[in-house]
Amino acid sequence: MNNATLAELHARIAAAINGAQRQREPGSWSPVERYLSRSRYEAERIALRRCPLAVGAAARLKSPGDWWATTVHGVPVLLCRGEEGELRAFINACRHRGAALAAEGACGTGRERFVCPYHSWTYGADGRCLGRPHESDFAHAPREQSALVPLPCVERFGLVWVVASVQSGFDWDGYFGPLGREVEALGFTAEATVAHERGLEQASNWKLLFDANLETYHFAYAHRGTIAALFHDNVVVHDRFGDHQRLVLPKRAFSALAGPPATLEAYAKAINTIYFFFPATLLLWEGDHLNGFAVTPTGVDACRVDGWLVVPQQHRSSRSPAYWQRNLDEFWTVLGEDYALAASMQAGLASGANQALCFGANEFACAAFHASVERMLTLECQAALQGEAGLPQATRA
Ligand code: FES
Ligand SMILES: [Fe+2]
Incomplete structure (x- = not known):
């Protein structure tokens, strides 16, 4: 993140907080079939292997x-x-x-x-x-x-990143793009290391976890006992980078700033930033570390979550193990609140109460995520059709 980006973001965050420029997009619907269909789960799993x-x-x-x-x-x-x-x-x-x-x-x-x-x-x-x-x-x-x-x-x-399908000459720089360069500029270079790892099995469709993490509307209610008081209610400054997304979440501390702070650390005290790398890796920048997780579907109503706390080289020895542990525990406590709600949603999906989940004008990042998933499935269909047309005549036993 450079000074020009910071200055631009600062103005947008201020306008979002004071209501002059709230980011909103038309409301939309997410059919429950997306989270219930076994054939869709299979199709997504195959398509995810290309990502x-x-x-x-x-x-x-x-x-x-x-x-x-x-x-x-x-x-x-x-x-x-x-x-x-x-x-x-x-x-x-x-x-x-x-x-x-x-x-x-x-x-x-x-x-x-x-x-x-x-x-x-x-x-x-x-x-x-x-x-x-x-x-x-x-x-x-x-x-x-x-x-x-x-x-x-x-x-x-x-972190190690893998594509689980054979592809020669994969364009990693193209995949990460400007958002990847921004995370590197925050200090998460090749010298960054993981201070903590954890994994868990989750009883919900994988997409519900991203629905839960790509909006701030729920903070004041779902997180009322944890982080709600730290953040401005229902405010987000959002950008798309292809299928990736950046969500800046302003804290109440932001309002005390007279202008863009001189250092990234000072800035990080006033905001958190989600870097979502489509399709299934989310990194939360909290100033001196990233807390992140990746999700792999293991069933239509189940997924595995792997999480990491990543520390840049300059902060490796400047904080105590207890400090990192505290940050990790806080992050996973809040995620636990989201994940419990996602599991309750999964349990209710087949009830017939909803034909589709409702995304408000403030939940447009969730809709953007689903649009990307739909695109991923279309591309997979096209690739499969091309692959079938070009299949070599196999020699069989
Ligand atoms: S399957 Fe590996 S040596 Fe036979
Ligand atoms: Fe949450």
Whole structure:
């Protein structure tokens, strides 16, 4: 965030607070089918595999030989750091008959090779197939064509991001765009680290969690016992960056400022900022840290949430562990209030009370999120049609 952005935002926030320029868009409806349909859930899950997601702390994989097996949108993924320091992601499936090379959730250090537990095909950390028993039996499957299948991955803001589908030359800078550069300018460069991680299973459709976090209308009521008093009621300063969104949430402390503060830290005392990276990663900037989470659907009415508290290098040693713990606890207490409401909404969706959920003129960021999801599904349909047209004639056993 540079000074020009700060000055522009400052004027817009002031106008939003005093009512001169409240951001509003036409109200809309979100059909309950979006949160109930099994076929839609399946379609979303496939489409989400084409999109980047923050999957974990880069610190999990900081040294050559570090590795971690995880699952992203149902795809088994093996992450490993090569000798030369490059982080790589592969589909965690042997090229022989598809067994996992490492069990889901397993991790370790000092690993140069991965040996399949089934028939011992062996792979390097760069994915190459290095050897296999009875090589002469596989003349039809050359070793050089039997490397692990790579997936796009990158490190940003102290987190590892993965795309869970095969795509060559994925444009990461294009994906993060100006919003990514803004988060980096706040100090979340390659040196930023995750101070805390946590994960939980949530009993609601994944999209309800973003509906819950992309508006401030609920603060005064749902968060009346926690953060409500800190923020201006029902005020947001919002910008779209393609399918990504930035929501500035002004605190009451903002009103005490005479003009744009000289430092980012002073500014952060007066606002919080949500950086939403479509489709499913949300980062909340709170000045000296980010609190963020990513959501993966695990069922039409269930999802998994992984969260991180990210600290920039300059604040790594300037705060105590208790300070970070307090911030983390506060963040997750408030999210817990949102998540409990999302679970109650999921339970009521099929009741017939609502054909569609209602978004007011103040909840337009939720509508923008759903418009992006619809676009994602359309693009997936188009890609599937093109893929079917171009499918090679397979040689079958
Ligand atoms: S499935 Fe991996 S070696 Fe056979
Ligand atoms: Fe909330």
